[in-house]
Amino acid sequence: MLLVGIGGMVGSVLRYLTGHFIRHDSFPYATFAVNMVGSLLIGLIMGIAAKQEGFTNWRLFLATGVCGGFTTYSAFAWENMQFLNQQRYGTFLIYTGASLILGLAAVALGYWLTK
Numbered sequence: 001m002l003l004v005g006i007g008g009m010v011g012s013v014l015r016y017l018t019g020h021f022i023r024h025d026s027f028p029y030a031t032f033a034v035n036m037v038g039s040l041l042i043g044l045i046m047g048i049a050a051k052q053e054g055f056t057n058w059r060l061f062l063a064t065g066v067c068g069g070f071t072t073y074s075a076f077a078w079e080n081m082q083f084l085n086q087q088r089y090g091t092f093l094i095y096t097g098a099s100l101i102l103g104l105a106a107v108a109l110g111y112w113l114t115k
Contacts, residue, residue: 003057007065015070027091028079031072032099038071039103043110051114 015034022030042063049059076099083092 003061004065004068007061008069009065011066011069011071013069014066015072028075028095031075031079032095035071035073035076035099036102036106038067039106040110041070042067043107043112044114045110047111047114 018034019030022033024030045059045063045067049055049063080092080096083089083095
């Protein structure tokens with residue numbers, strides 16, 4: 001639990017800093033960026049974990065903790081709700097579709113890079 005908690009703290013701070021440095025009013029680039037980077041990282045981490053015995057503690061710290069604190073699905077869901085409330089259907093579709101497709105591709109790429 002300590003590894004997950006410390007990792008979550010690290011991820012949350014990194015998420016905050018990303019949001020601080022990447023700002024844009026028309027599209028949630030910071031949330032999109034952390035979700036894509038987090039997807040790539042979790043693919044890499046899980047790919048390494050699948051090949052290495054004894055990687056359990058690192059997996060807990062990095063995947064569950066850091067990636068869990070860094071990625072922001074709840075913010076993603078809220079931002080999409082805001083787009084729908086504002087009747088910005090095109091932005092909603094682009095953001096949701098790109099997040100889903102590129103997020104899955106980033107996980108696959110991360111996992112593939114470990115082979």
